[in-house]
Amino acid sequence: MQQDEETCSTRDKILETALRLFSKEGYLGATTREIAREAGVAEVTLFRHFPSKETLFEETINANSFLPALKGLMPGIRQMPYGEALAMIAKSFLEILALRKDTVKIMQAEMQRYPEKIQKIYHAFIDEMVNTLASYFGEMHGKGSLREFDTELAARSFFGMFFSYFNAEEILLRKNYRHIDADKTVREFVDIFVRGTLK
Amino acid sequence: MQQDEETCSTRDKILETALRLFSKEGYLGATTREIAREAGVAEVTLFRHFPSKETLFEETINANSFLPALKGLMPGIRQMPYGEALAMIAKSFLEILALRKDTVKIMQAEMQRYPEKIQKIYHAFIDEMVNTLASYFGEMHGKGSLREFDTELAARSFFGMFFSYFNAEEILLRKNYRHIDADKTVREFVDIFVRGTLK
């Protein structure tokens, strides 16, 4: 019984392949046969690790939650200038999304059909980001450097801008858009936002 | 042969039901049997009107393009104050999205699997909106009332904010969010944007 090396790597291979195929073909489109073949294992092995396709799906998205990627994300934001802090938050946000691109695709595609589980994970991530930014806005209000506005709404609009950018570039694969690098986009978006919220 | 009343309504019933079920269960999840039953027709009737499920899918999304809803959208924007013009564009944008909610769901869910057709329709809509707003920014630049910024990027960020709001409220069905009515959101978002782009 050796459960640390080979066994675990078989399981992980299946999970990785499942993530890729679920994201490419959807839950119904990705068959257990195909997942097993691409993972290089027999189909029956897949069912020995995961009792059903639905279990595999759940464990796949659980294994790719966003929250670990959030830890220690915004360390020294408080002592940075306002604009730089926002730029850093935006960049980190885009980085996480890029890292979890496949998971984002799955969630967008299957959100309607499997609401409970997916909404929970997705919203936990968004809420964490929005709350962090909103409370940062609150602090800045206290310091008197910002004009009055609804901090939660502002945080939502901030991430909304960047999520739409990510969506256009990475999910919709816009080839006909002239390509604009992330840095310039961050600068322009943050610029609008900084001027829009300062006194 | 009477093709205007009954015949057309049978076809339309199928198309309407297909839109609803494709949006709720996805392309693979919605079966032709179910679509026919919910439309109140025999399955074979469905195949007499649409030679294949894929044809039905294409005609469904073609019948629900965004562009007709865009016609005559922004009539008197040029003679409105800047902030009111932006608010009106935002409201119209949100209205169209709400009208085509099912289509948006389908596109988000099936974008990965059927890229060609869907991307075309989706992007045609977004490009139309972005270009309209960007050229409006260009005119305002000419008049000297706005600071210098990238008009296309700004337009994208503007719609990105509102699309994310729509997504959170209507697609993800956020119940745990405190509900904020559209008007207040439009006001807050536009406010940030106006201050962020004025001189």
Place this chain on the structure above:
DNA sequence: TTACCTTGTTAGTAAGTACTTACATTTGCT
């Protein structure tokens, strides 16, 4: 060696899928 654990192979099941064929029934127009 012996025992165990994990995997592969092969074959199979029961159910569901898109789609078809043949024939009967309804419906509206002339």
Place this chain on the structure above:
DNA sequence: AGCAAATGTAAGTACTTACTAACAAGGTAA
């Protein structure tokens, strides 16, 4: 009434799906 188009009913085809049962093969630990 009579014709023709649109629809319904019933049966069936060929295929795919998630999932299982039975047995053999390999490696690891005692």
